[in-house]
Amino acid sequence: MKQMHITETVLRDAQQSLIATRMPFADFEAVLDEMDQAGYHSVECWGGATFDSCLRYLHEDPWERLRKIKSHMKNTKLQMLLRGQNLLGYHHYSDDTVRRFVRKSIENGMDIIRIFDALNDMRNIEVAVQECIAAGGHAQGCICYTLSPIHNLDLFVSLGKQIEEMGCHSLCIKDMAGIMSPKECFELVSALRENISLPIYVHTHATTGLGYMTYLKAAEAGAAGIDCATSCFSGGTSQPATESLVYTLAQMGFDCGVDTKILKKVNDFFIPVQQRFAASGVFDPYVLSTKTDALVYQIPGGMLSNLVAQLKAQNAIDKLDAVLAETPRVREDLGYPPLVTPLSQMVGVQATVNVLLGERYKSIGKEIKSYIRGEYGKAPGSIDAALAEKVLGGEQPLTTRYADTLEPEFDKAKEYLGGRAESEEDVLSYIAFPQQAEQYFDIRDAEKPFVAQFTIREVG
Template structure:
């Protein structure tokens, strides 16, 4: 029987796409043992925006969260999403920080690291692939799928060959906006399988309604693993429902390794959590709908929920469609970068600035300036010369890998993190998000000091 395996995304990308990653550990702790029994190829539970959100909003230690998940799920491979040289942040970090972070991620329980670069610049994933292999974990190299005048099958196949040369142990097509049509999925999978024997994973979103068709055609073309999310947190900006895809593929004669009764047990635990988020307003109904206009503006699921939250902060929620119209224009000006973190956030912020400002590019974010200067890597295409002139003047953008210009940062982070940083994991939290980590450390200290200790003694009569 033909086999296809599943990676479950509900705790990371499903959570990120529908809830802007605001799901606290307490809301999913009870479902972990049942997820561990399901038979998934892996579960994506960490990385992406979860790290930042744990520290910034949930006031949870992301490292401790990972250790708890590992303890509750001893039988399933745990997977994370890593942004190459950006780690889980929004800028590049020195090589020694990247190596230490990967070391600790694996030590705390990660088995598979999916590694991507927002620009598909292979220079920005090479070190992470090498270090992941060194630490004994699976290094899954991801192609950020996008559509533009400069992206085609040949460009993706060249990238696959480079990933293989770097030592990747598996591959992933990462369609973060859900724009990959079924025929495109089939053609790309066949093209990759023609040049590589590495296991191929398919990641896509239901944003445009294409996901289930594209996943089916991908499997028929030879894909080995597909990404899905449990039905309570599927659809809309999230992913194809796990139960539905498993049933469909089994009907076509595929062995999925999953059991529908166990999947129902899992979803029965998640359904009340979803209902709670709908009732308290955490789950915006707009992220549950199908947005076919995303086929034009290519905005990924996680970006939509973040744009909605950002516009609400400015009391400008009614201008979402204007921002969507502006996104592809900004993307073209920047040389068609794929809209994936951190580029999706950067392009999104600039689109909001352009819409809410007096004129386009009156306010250029610091991150966009750094991108134009070459600090994020090689732009896929030509950046608008007028924009380059406005930002750089007569200076030239950087041509080498930006991390090669950086001094080691780990020892300095150890010094700067201060006495509230208790171990190397805290130091790495500080190295990636200095101020946010310091605020978290201070709140943690205060919280622990406020815990009253009582001594219970027998009272003699």
Template sequence: MAKKKILVTETALRDAHQSLIATRMPIEDMLPILDKMDKIGYHSIECWGGATFDACLRFLNEDPWERLRILRKNLPNTKLQMLFRGQNMLGYRHYADDVLEYFVQRTVANGIDIIRIFDALNDIKNLQVAIKAAKKEGAHAQVAISYTTGPVFTHEYYVEYAKRIADAGADSICIKDMAALLTPSETYSLVKEIKKAVDLPIQLHTHYTSGLASMCLLKGIEAGVDIIDTAISPLALGTSHAPTESMVAALANTDYDTGLDLVALSEVREYFMTLRKKYIDSGLLDPSMLATDVKALIYQVPGGMLSNLLSQLKQAGKADQLTAVLEEVPRVRKDAGYPPLVTPTSQIVGTQAVFNVIMGERYKMCNDQFKGLVAGKYGTTPVPIDPEFRKKIIGDEPAIDCRPADLLEPELDKLRAEIPEWIEQEEDVLSYAQFPKVALDFFKKRRDKKIGIDSKNADLENKIHAV
């Protein structure tokens, strides 16, 4: 067998800390190690997108665009990668095409090389504009298959979707196992079939929740996977990913050697061990998040969704009902057309399951997001929704069967006109587009901070002139 170098994407700066500490790693915790990470020789470092954008503005008082520029400056030799929710961008609704295209343009201009694009429903209609926009800007357009299980999710389903992804112009495909549902044997056979059907590089992304990730990566590599997602060991395991160093060691001196240096990786590990201790001591990292939990295979619930469900139940004083909610999730998912459980559908289905349990009557209360999912506002579900169920949830409201974004008017100019006094950089309108209230709060804090600094500088100048 011919030798094949396996490429590695490091997730420590995005998905690893999103999975373990709710995306709370600030840029100052990243800066000291970036130089060493840049010298490792990773295929890419995933460092932006997903929930990082929201977390920067909402919790960390950081401008996500400035974070990206800092990362680009300090990682000059490494490709930077982001996660992008198709027509949802980084928010939780569908956006007009003009906003999406401008977002992609500014993303690439600020330093992103690889855009991993996915749709929560695996609806190719919701990906086409994002793929074209990424390629127009010269970025690598990787499209992710949201992997899940259920009656419709056969190998034929995934192979057909992979073919549609290739036809849409993607540069590579990622099998995105966000809920850790893959098993080693399933990984091997699925990768084999997709590889046979499409001539594109395949990247494998899976989480350690069920304890199978390393084995899945190894079997995937044997079946033809080209690139793997891993996390440096202090931020690996549990709801995160397989450890980078362990996978590098497992593949060393084989036909799949990564070529990465374990000594150099150990230096990166030392830094993140210190960081991990800080996060545990502060309570930010709950050590239980690092444990294996096969409930993922039983209830098909991603780790992040699991903690979110428990949080909702605690707020309602119903924490003892978690098992009932976990049993309700698959039933709601079936009613809603078997959506894969990934942002935003995981939140939508999970919240509805909580409502069903705590109200004591199924669908007595439905929020707008669940109604929107059933109405087709997020796209076409993998399985058609029963017409009677749809009528029960949305009444006589007409269902949407086209691409939802086709119903949206261009909105970029309108958004700009809403916040002229707050725009300090071109990208601010995009922050506002995705998180209007959160972005405005951030803009106000930014201005207050700037006024404070200007005031201090003026006082200093007055003192100097007075001398």
């Protein structure tokens, strides 16, 4: 019987895509032991936006959260998503920070680190991959899937070869917008299997309605595993449902290695959790509808929800269609970067600004300027000449790896924090998200019980 690995995403990408990563540890602690018995290949539970959300909204230590999850997961591998040189933030960090962060992730319980670069510039994942391997973790290199005049099968295969040469243990095709068709998936998985020997995992979203069909063709092409979400947190901008895929794949002759009775218990547990978020308005039904326009705009689910929120905040939700139409134009001007964090947010914000100001590039975001200067890596295609001239003014963009220009930052951060940092992990939290980390440290300090200290003197 053929094998198909299942990665369960409810603790990370599913809740990130549907409820903006607002699920505290207390909401799922009671089901972790059950999940550990389900037979998943891995549980994606960390990385992505979870780190930021823990500090910013949930007032949790993300490292402690990881350790707690690990204490319940004795049989199941834990998995995280890492943005290469961006780690879990939105800009490049120094190599010393990247190495420490990766090593500490593994020391605190992480098993599989899925590592990607938003531009598919493999120079930006090398350090994280090297450190993951050195620390004993499973390094999974990513190809960010996108459609454009310059992205084709040959390019993706060449990226796959680079990932294999780098020493990665497996490869993931990361289709963050759910735009990879069943045919395209079958052809890409097949081409990669013909050219490299790594196990190939496929990640997609149900946004466009293609996800279920795409996964079935991935299985037929010989993919090693797929990402799914327990059914009450599946669909829409999340992943296809775990139970539905397991049921269908079993009929196709695949052993997913999971216990379907436990899958039901896991979903039964999360139904009232989902209902609470729906009642509070955090779970917006809008994210569950099928959006075939994404096949044109290529906007990932998280990016779409961000655009809606931004426009609502500006009382300009009536401009949504104009912003959606402007997004691919901005992307073309920037050389067709894949729309994945942080590029998706950068392109979306610039498209929004262009529409709201009524003039294209009247105001250019600092991140877009950094991108054009080459600080995020090599653009996949050519950047619009007039836009480049407006930003660069005749200067040449950076062609070397931007991280090579960055000074080590860990020791300076440690010195700045002094006694406020109780661990190396605290320093890394601060480097990743300075303001949010300091706010969390303040809350943590305020919650510590007051201990009166007395000096006991011996009376003779």
